[in-house]
Amino acid sequence: MNGTLYGVGVGPGDPDLITLKAHKILQAAPVIAYPAPEVGDSLARMIAAPHIPQGRREIIIRMPLDPKRFPDRTAYDNAAAEIATILRGGEDVAVLCEGDPFFYGSFMYLFSRLHEAFTVRIVPGISSLMACAAASLTPLVARNEVLSVLPAPMAADDLRRRLESAEAAAIIKLGRHAPKVYGVLRELNLLDQAKYVAHATLPGQQVRNLRDVDPDEVPYFAMILVRKAGMAP
Amino acid sequence: MNGTLYGVGVGPGDPDLITLKAHKILQAAPVIAYPAPEVGDSLARMIAAPHIPQGRREIIIRMPLDPKRFPDRTAYDNAAAEIATILRGGEDVAVLCEGDPFFYGSFMYLFSRLHEAFTVRIVPGISSLMACAAASLTPLVARNEVLSVLPAPMAADDLRRRLESAEAAAIIKLGRHAPKVYGVLRELNLLDQAKYVAHATLPGQQVRNLRDVDPDEVPYFAMILVRKAGMAP
Numbered sequence: 426m427n428g429t430l431y432g433v434g435v436g437p438g439d440p441d442l443i444t445l446k447a448h449k450i451l452q453a454a455p456v457i458a459y460p461a462p463e464v465g466d467s468l469a470r471m472i473a474a475p476h477i478p479q480g481r482r483e484i485i486i487r488m489p490l491d492p493k494r495f496p497d498r499t500a501y502d503n504a505a506a507e508i509a510t511i512l513r514g515g516e517d518v519a520v521l522c523e524g525d526p527f528f529y530g531s532f533m534y535l536f537s538r539l540h541e542a543f544t545v546r547i548v549p550g551i552s553s554l555m556a557c558a559a560a561s562l563t564p565l566v567a568r569n570e571v572l573s574v575l576p577a578p579m580a581a582d583d584l585r586r587r588l589e590s591a592e593a594a595a596i597i598k599l600g601r602h603a604p605k606v607y608g609v610l611r612e613l614n615l616l617d618q619a620k621y622v623a624h625a626t627l628p629g630q631q632v633r634n635l636r637d638v639d640p641d642e643v644p645y646f647a648m649i650l651v652r653k654a655g656m657a658p
Numbered sequence: 659m660n661g662t663l664y665g666v667g668v669g670p671g672d673p674d675l676i677t678l679k680a681h682k683i684l685q686a687a688p689v690i691a692y693p694a695p696e697v698g699d700s701l702a703r704m705i706a707a708p709h710i711p712q713g714r715r716e717i718i719i720r721m722p723l724d725p726k727r728f729p730d731r732t733a734y735d736n737a738a739a740e741i742a743t744i745l746r747g748g749e750d751v752a753v754l755c756e757g758d759p760f761f762y763g764s765f766m767y768l769f770s771r772l773h774e775a776f777t778v779r780i781v782p783g784i785s786s787l788m789a790c791a792a793a794s795l796t797p798l799v800a801r802n803e804v805l806s807v808l809p810a811p812m813a814a815d816d817l818r819r820r821l822e823s824a825e826a827a828a829i830i831k832l833g834r835h836a837p838k839v840y841g842v843l844r845e846l847n848l849l850d851q852a853k854y855v856a857h858a859t860l861p862g863q864q865v866r867n868l869r870d871v872d873p874d875e876v877p878y879f880a881m882i883l884v885r886k887a888g889m890a891p
Contacts, residue, residue, distance in 0.1 A: 554761075
C-alpha cells in the first residue's frame with residue numbers, strides 16, 4: 426500500500442503555534458520535505474525544528490529567490506518524483522509548509538503533481554493573517570464585513586479600487602511594493618487605520634502604525650492590516 | 659498586579675487542531691470563559707474540553723441565537739465586568755474562541771470592553787477558512803490572486819459584484835442564505851468551481867461539490883469555496 430502525503434502547516438514562526446495534530450504527524454513521519462532558498466536555511470524547517478525527531482530522512486527542495494525564476498518547475502518536478510518513489514515504497518512523507526499549506530503556500534506545487542496518484546491529507550496551520558492580527562491586537566473582520574486579502578504586487582489602480590470596496594483588508598507580500606501601497610493608502614485617507622506587522626511571532630517581530638514605517642525599508646514577510654469600521658460596541 | 663486576558667483560538671472543531679501555545683495557556687489559566695447558546699452546550703468549550711484541567715472556574719456567557727437579539731450587549735457588559743473583577747484580583751482569564759479570535763469572532767466584544775484597562779494577549783487559532791480548504795483539498799488562493807471572504811447575508815447584487823471581481827472567494831455564514839448564494843453562483847457559471855464544506859473537522863463534516871447540495875438544507879456553520887483559476891502547473 427502506498428504511503429500518505431501530508432501537507433503540514435507549521436504556522437507563522439513561533440514553534441508553539443503549531444497544532445497538536447501537526448506535532449503528532451511530524452513525530453511519526455519517517456520522511457520530511459521542505460522548501461529552502463538556494464543557499465541557507467529553510468524557514469519552515471526552523472519553525473518545525475523542535476517537533477522533528479533526530480535522524481529523520483529529509484528532502485530539501487531548493488528554490489531560487491529570484492521572482493523571475495520562481496516557481497522553478499524543474500525543482501518541483503524533481504521533488505515530486507523523489508516523494509512519489511517514497512510513497513510507492515509505502516512510507517508517509519510530511520511536507521513542512523510555513524503558515525497554512527493552502528493559503529498562498531508553495532505546497533500547492535507538490536499537491537498538483539501528486540494528488541491524483543496518492544492520498545493527500547492537509548493539516549491546516551496558523552496563517553500569517555491571523556498571526557499579524559493577534560500580534561497587533563487588530564481584529565481582522567467582524568459581523569458581516571467583507572475581508573479582502575490583497576497581494577501587494579498588483580497594479581496601484583487595482584489596489585485602489587479593491588480597497589475602496591473593502592471593509593477590511595490585509596495587504597500581503599509587501600517588500601519592494603510597500604511605497605506604492607503606502608501611496609494608495611494615503612490617497613484613500615486610510616493611513617490612520619493601517620497597522621504594519623513584519624515577521625509576526627518571530628524574534629524580529631515589528632508592530633507599528635503604518636505612519637511610523639519607512640516604506641523603503643519593508644521586508645517581504647510583512648503585512649498591512651486595514652479595517653475601516655471602528656471597534657464593536 | 660492585574661491578571662492578563664487571553665483570547666484563545668481553539669480551532670474549528672477537532673481538538674487536535676489547537677496550538678501548543680493555546681494548550682499551555684489552558685493548562686495554566688485559573689479561570690476560563692466562553693460563549694454558549696441560551697440553552698445547551700458551548701461549542702468552544704466542547705472543542706477545548708481535552709485541554710482544560712478539572713476544577714477550573716468557568717464563566718459561561720449565554721447568548722441568544724436569535725439574530726435580532728445578537729449580540730446581546732448586556733450579556734457582554736456583565737461578562738466583561740465579571741472578568742474585570744478577576745483580572746483586578748491578579749488572576750489570568752482565558753476566553754475560548756471557536757476558530758480564530760479576530761476572524762469573525764465574538765471575542766471582539768470582550769476585547770473592546772477590556773483592552774484599554776488590561777493587558778490582552780491573542781493566541782491565533784486555525785480558522786474555518788483554512789479548515790474547510792484542508793477538508794475539501796481545495797487550495798484557497800495562490801501566487802498573486804486576491805481572496806475575498808464574503809458573508810452570505812449580504813444582498814445578492816453586492817455578492818454578484820464581489821464574486822465577479824474575485825479570483826478566489828470563501829462565502830461564509832450560509833444557513834438560510836444558501837439558496838440566494840446558490841442562485842448567484844449559478845448565474846455567474848461558477849457552480850462547477852464551488853466546493854461546499856459543513857462542520858469542518860467535526861464528526862458531522864460534509865464535503866461536496868456544490869451542485870450536489872440542497873441549498874434549502876444548509877447549516878450556519880457551512881462555507882462555499884470558489885476558485886476561478888485552475889491548479890498551478
